[in-house]
Amino acid sequence: MSEAINTQIIEILRPEISELKIPFVGDIAAGFPSAAEDFVTDSIDLNELLIEHKESTFLARVKGSSMDNDFKDRDLLVIDRSLEWEENKIALCYVDGAFTLKRIKINNGKCFLVPSNKDFPLIEVNYEQGVFVWGIVRYSIRKH
Template sequence: MKKVFISSQLDIYKPEFSELNIPLAGEASAGSFTNVDDFVSERIDLNKLLIRHPEATFYAKVKGNSMNEDFNDGDLLVVDKAEEWSHGKIALCYMDGEFTVKRIDIEKGVCKLLPSNPQYKPITITSENTLLIWGIIIFSIRRHG
């Protein structure tokens, strides 16, 4: 990944592509134990799985906790600039000179940017704001452990 933007809210990266095929273990049960080796039957390329529009796709690393019901600090977001934005989608927004990640809420002609952390207030967009929906979050990658 090549870092293309750094701020206190997030870092943005451009993906670098390679052919990396990883064994796909099929579906993993969250219940009783199964032997994964018995199910390895194909290989996947994570670039092909996660990225639909290579020239319009970026990664962003989450900083902060305003979206902690959806993402944790340090999670890697896959952002697609070619994806259409609409009510309910989570977007990387450029508002008044700063990037932020929020859920788009449009109700009765009013646009709000909603955090998922209840400690933060929704942001109501007015004519005084400059807002650009920079891209839509299509996947997130989280480190466990």
């Protein structure tokens, strides 16, 4: 079972880490068809693949549409709190008492949180506002 932290905007879950091996059939051509694999040749542990730092990794579910060009509502995100923020990374940030998911941009010495949906405004932030990067998005998982 996962431990949940509920906020006003986003649900953050701490994954329960245990081995989760899934059969792996190899690479699949997305262009022209190739010979099909007739058998499973290996397995992948999804926890090993998705979680590099287990003590600082959390899951969060996207709510809303401000990041529509990167994520859709209800996508599941793997967020690592141990990673340093960098220009152009997508981060879960805490601003004005709430969490928001945005891309980090620096321009002329100013820091902006940038939505991927152009219908939403840029958010200019600074340390005086008490803003901090809570974690960096490493992976997203979408149900099709």
